[in-house]
Amino acid sequence: MYEILYREDLAPVTKLIEVKAPLVARKARAGQFVVIRVNEKGERIPLTIADFDREKGTLTLIFQEVGKTTMMLGTKRAGDYLASVVGPLGHPSEIENYGTVVCVGGGVGIAPIFPIARELKHAGNKVISIIGARNKDLLFWEDRMRTVSDELVVTTDDGSYGRKALVTEPLKEMLSAGLKPARIWAIGPAIMMKFVSLTTQPFAAPTIVSLNSIMVDGTGMCGACRVSVGGQTRFVCVEGPEFDGHQVDWNLLLERQRIYVDEEKRALEHWKDHGCGCDDGC
Amino acid sequence: MPREQIERQEMPTQDPQERIHNFYEVALGYPEEVAKLEAQRCLQCKKPRCVEGCPVEVPIPQFILALREGDLAGSIRVMKTKNNLPAICGRVCPQETQCESMCVLGKKGQPVAIGRLERFIADWERSTGVQKPEIAPPTGKRVAVIGAGPAGLTAAGDLARYGHKVTIYEALHAPGGVLIYGIPEFRLPKDVVRSEVDYVLSLGVDLVLDCVVGKTLTLEDLFADGYEAIFLGTGAGLPMFMSIPGENYNGVYSANEFLTRVNLMKAYLFPEYDTPVKIGKRVAVIGAGNVAMDAARSSLRLGAEEVYIVYRRSRDEVPARAEEVHHAEEEGIQFKFLTNPVEIYGNDKGWVRGMRCIRMALGEPDASGRPRPVPIPGSEFDMEVDNVIMALGTRPNPMVFTDALGIERTRHGTIVGDPITGRTTRPRVWAGGDIVTGAATVISAMGAGKRAAADIDAFLKGAFTEADWHVKKEEVPAAHP
Numbered sequence: 001m002y003e004i005l006y007r008e009d010l011a012p013v014t015k016l017i018e019v020k021a022p023l024v025a026r027k028a029r030a031g032q033f034v035v036i037r038v039n040e041k042g043e044r045i046p047l048t049i050a051d052f053d054r055e056k057g058t059l060t061l062i063f064q065e066v067g068k069t070t071m072m073l074g075t076k077r078a079g080d081y082l083a084s085v086v087g088p089l090g091h092p093s094e095i096e097n098y099g100t101v102v103c104v105g106g107g108v109g110i111a112p113i114f115p116i117a118r119e120l121k122h123a124g125n126k127v128i129s130i131i132g133a134r135n136k137d138l139l140f141w142e143d144r145m146r147t148v149s150d151e152l153v154v155t156t157d158d159g160s161y162g163r164k165a166l167v168t169e170p171l172k173e174m175l176s177a178g179l180k181p182a183r184i185w186a187i188g189p190a191i192m193m194k195f196v197s198l199t200t201q202p203f204a205a206p207t208i209v210s211l212n213s214i215m216v217d218g219t220g221m222c223g224a225c226r227v228s229v230g231g232q233t234r235f236v237c238v239e240g241p242e243f244d245g246h247q248v249d250w251n252l253l254l255e256r257q258r259i260y261v262d263e264e265k266r267a268l269e270h271w272k273d274h275g276c277g278c279d280d281g282c
Numbered sequence: 283m284p285r286e287q288i289e290r291q292e293m294p295t296q297d298p299q300e301r302i303h304n305f306y307e308v309a310l311g312y313p314e315e316v317a318k319l320e321a322q323r324c325l326q327c328k329k330p331r332c333v334e335g336c337p338v339e340v341p342i343p344q345f346i347l348a349l350r351e352g353d354l355a356g357s358i359r360v361m362k363t364k365n366n367l368p369a370i371c372g373r374v375c376p377q378e379t380q381c382e383s384m385c386v387l388g389k390k391g392q393p394v395a396i397g398r399l400e401r402f403i404a405d406w407e408r409s410t411g412v413q414k415p416e417i418a419p420p421t422g423k424r425v426a427v428i429g430a431g432p433a434g435l436t437a438a439g440d441l442a443r444y445g446h447k448v449t450i451y452e453a454l455h456a457p458g459g460v461l462i463y464g465i466p467e468f469r470l471p472k473d474v475v476r477s478e479v480d481y482v483l484s485l486g487v488d489l490v491l492d493c494v495v496g497k498t499l500t501l502e503d504l505f506a507d508g509y510e511a512i513f514l515g516t517g518a519g520l521p522m523f524m525s526i527p528g529e530n531y532n533g534v535y536s537a538n539e540f541l542t543r544v545n546l547m548k549a550y551l552f553p554e555y556d557t558p559v560k561i562g563k564r565v566a567v568i569g570a571g572n573v574a575m576d577a578a579r580s581s582l583r584l585g586a587e588e589v590y591i592v593y594r595r596s597r598d599e600v601p602a603r604a605e606e607v608h609h610a611e612e613e614g615i616q617f618k619f620l621t622n623p624v625e626i627y628g629n630d631k632g633w634v635r636g637m638r639c640i641r642m643a644l645g646e647p648d649a650s651g652r653p654r655p656v657p658i659p660g661s662e663f664d665m666e667v668d669n670v671i672m673a674l675g676t677r678p679n680p681m682v683f684t685d686a687l688g689i690e691r692t693r694h695g696t697i698v699g700d701p702i703t704g705r706t707t708r709p710r711v712w713a714g715g716d717i718v719t720g721a722a723t724v725i726s727a728m729g730a731g732k733r734a735a736a737d738i739d740a741f742l743k744g745a746f747t748e749a750d751w752h753v754k755k756e757e758v759p760a761a762h763p
Contacts, residue, residue: 222539223521255632263558270553
């Protein structure tokens with residue numbers, strides 16, 4: 001069992017928890033993820049590591065409440081426990097001094113882009129960051145991103161804060177104006193990563209994305225997380241989560257993410273109908 | 283009745299029409315009288331060949347003798363001198379190709395039902411309270427066992443009995459490995475696995491769950507922690523696919539994913555349990571091993587109307603146990619032999635709609651010694667299916683190797699392990715089970731765990747040192763997937 005030490009509401013549906021998992025924190029690096037289970041009857045789901053504290057032995061996880069599992073997770077408070085926290089899984093981001101890099105974080109993807117931007121900054125890169133969300137309420141960690149970025153652009157789809165734009169717009173302007181970043185990292189919803197990749201492709205700007213596929217074990221056993229990259233089947237859990245955005249078959253990824261849409265609805269309804277508030281998933 | 287006139291006793295099973303609607307165990311086990319009657323058939327050979335057919339060398343005539351004399355406690359005690367997991371072996375071992383294939387009675391008629399007797403005696407013990415065996419005095423030596431599957435549990439149990447302090451590290455949230463994620467409830471109930479795991483733990487073995495060696499902890503970490511020997515029983519990993527078009531459509535599963543959802547995550551109890559699985563009306567399972575049978579029979583129980591086993595060779599080459607094939611046929615699984623998929627096609631929403639197959643003929647023997655299946659040109663035909671489950675075997679998981687320098691691997695990605703001692707090319711590290719042989723059987727993994735435990739014990743007791751470390755690099759032949 002893994003104790004939650006701290007919890008914060010970053011937005012109405014975006015929550016942050018800090019979990020005690022000393023062995024995982026000891027090894028965690030930017031770009032990696034964990035697989036968690038909320039309770040005994042719960043699913044195993046991957047969550048990217050937003051931050052870690054080796055001294056305290058904690059991991060920071062940020063998630064958006066979209067289905068039953070994340071909603072159940074959202075009911076957890078400091079002092080509650082998670083049934084499993086497994087990791088750190090996947091390969092860490094390849095951090096070097098590349099020169100100039102761009103970090104793009106969309107929505108809940110701002111969380112995992114933060115430690116990558118921080119490491120890139122530490123490695124001596126000039127870090128230009130673009131973070132965006134649908135609206136002001138969904139935006140978080142602007143201050144933290146500012147501390148690790150040489151430049152920071154903030155966008156909202158509806159213009160309720162920052163520039164009214166999708167994250168791809170300032171990115172396209174920068175590239176059109178002649179910016180030649182050595183690498184671009186983009187993390188967010190698959191559809192955002194798809195459009196970032198489409199935006200950067202004509203400029204031949206190397207673009208790394210962190211794929212959020214469905215997983216079960218997360219350790220290379222089940223193959224649920226398979227994606228097509230450069231025409232080859234790859235496993236996100238052991239070969240990813242980062243891949244070349246220009247090589248990813250985005251439509252396939254988007255379709256695979258929707259496999260259990262109906263079941264997710266059913267699970268949520270079942271929980272709402274039968275849930276007694278004890279959050280045991282009954 | 284004279285011994286020669288006793289027929290091999292059938293084991294009662296759940297009625298096929300009933301069992302296809304539930305996940306309860308299919309085979310119900312012998313009642314005591316029937317077990318004793320079956321035990322009468324054993325000739326008590328002076329040189330028992332059956333024992334030669336058993337990878338863990340269970341003293342078969344002795345346990346059967348005690349059983350037929352009514353000394354059930356004695357029978358299980360004899361059994362457990364060699365086998366820590368008899369309730370599991372009695373259910374999932376391929377006895378017909380191991381102990382029973384060697385039985386003298388099998389020459390002219392039916393061999394003694396050794397597996398069913400093993401199951402009987404193990405179940406008797408579970409229902410009356412499990413005895414604890416003698417454990418050697420503590421040696422003060424610590425051993426880490428990686429993976430709580432059949433190889434790891436066996437090695438851990440033996441090492442504990444030798445007096446060493448053992449900790450098992452398991453990546454999943456429950457111990458058992460393939461016994462818990464792979465083999466369905468109707469063939470191996472999870473409470474049977476749980477009670478055999480509890481038995482191993484009762485010998486003083488510690489278990490750490492949710493810990494991925496290679497990621498959460500490295501081998502270096504474990505050595506630094508004071509472990510003097512490490513046994514790797516991490517099993518097979520990445521599922522294999524066919525590399526045909528359409529393989530990533532929604533509704534195409536690897537057998538590993540499908541069975542993990544159903545068994546470990548209990549998708550058959552969705553939405554009480556949170557993990558779903560998608561089952562359509564028509565399911566095609568590709569492959570004909572035990573895993574394929576498990577996937578096909580699970581699909582049926584989850585509500586599929588038609589379930590096909592699609593296999594590129596003929597009935598004679600089917601690698602699954604005869605009993606599993608028989609049970610599958612009884613339940614209405616349809617076998618499509620000499621058939622191989624060439625493409626999976628889908629609808630505009632990315633879901634499987636059907637599968638294009640080609641008919642095969644058998645040619646000259648291939649490297650496996652079996653006739654090579656050859657496609658018959660122009661024989662393509664389509665099957666309408668909503669699910670395709672690939673049960674083609676697995677290749678070793680790369681995870682544990684991210685740090686394991688000095689451990690040589692074969693070109694197939696498996697660990698080079700000495701087939702007798704289980705030693706790897708890195709001193710103090712042993713390996714056994716699927717990670718060495720590629721996908722094989724529960725009992726062969728247990729045999730490997732047992733042999734490695736004996737070698738580890740010898741090492742820890744000073745019979746040889748790191749300077750004497752040598753590995754016979756004989757490639758262990760893998761069982762057919």
